[in-house]
Amino acid sequence: MEKALPAIPAKRYFTIGEVSDLCGVKPHVLRYWEQEFTQLRPMKRRGNRRYYQHHEVLMIRRIRDLLYDQGFTISGARNKLQELVQLERDKRRAGEVMLEGVEVIEVEDSTLEDFEDSALPPEADEVSEKLLLVRRELFEIRDLLSANH
Structure with a gap:
């Protein structure tokens, strides 16, 4: 293989x-x-x-x-x-988004606070910290977009 x-x-x-x-x-x-x-x-x-x-x-x-x-x-x-x-x-x-090969995770009812409890352990590496920051930014963007509709 x-x-x-x-x-x-x-x-x-x-x-x-x-x-x-x-x-x-x-x-x-x-x-x-x-x-x-x-x-x-x-x-x-x-x-x-x-x-x-x-x-x-x-x-x-x-x-x-x-x-x-x-x-x-x-x-x-x-x-x-x-x-x-x-x-x-x-x-x-047509306004569609290509998500080929991307697993879609439903988080419609989730808020940033729901993920605050999943804080990283002290030994977490730099990549994990960056991923958490990106997740927070994505929630903020989603909230801004939904507020405009």
Whole structure:
């Protein structure tokens, strides 16, 4: 069985080496895919160095899945990717949110106070603390949005 791909860190830009590691694809393959898939356009800076954004890393993983796991040809993967991108655009235009691969947790009746009791233990690491802060911010955003309706 193939090893699972690592989690994508919360960074704004990734070098080609980082993307190679995150997606299990060699850098020369990534450069080739840029020629074959027009949706894949990393920013280029000094010395023609490539900097990929989070959505491009996700797209590369999708391309990799189509080619390596589902057995598409380059042409077939290009067509399938265009279909998927168009489907996502249509859903966005219709006001829907793409949550593919995201488990939805119902918390309609929950409040921030309900989660205050789940405070982190003293030995909690920095990542857990950041996640708790993000959760608090999300509750605040949800409350602001619901107050506007």
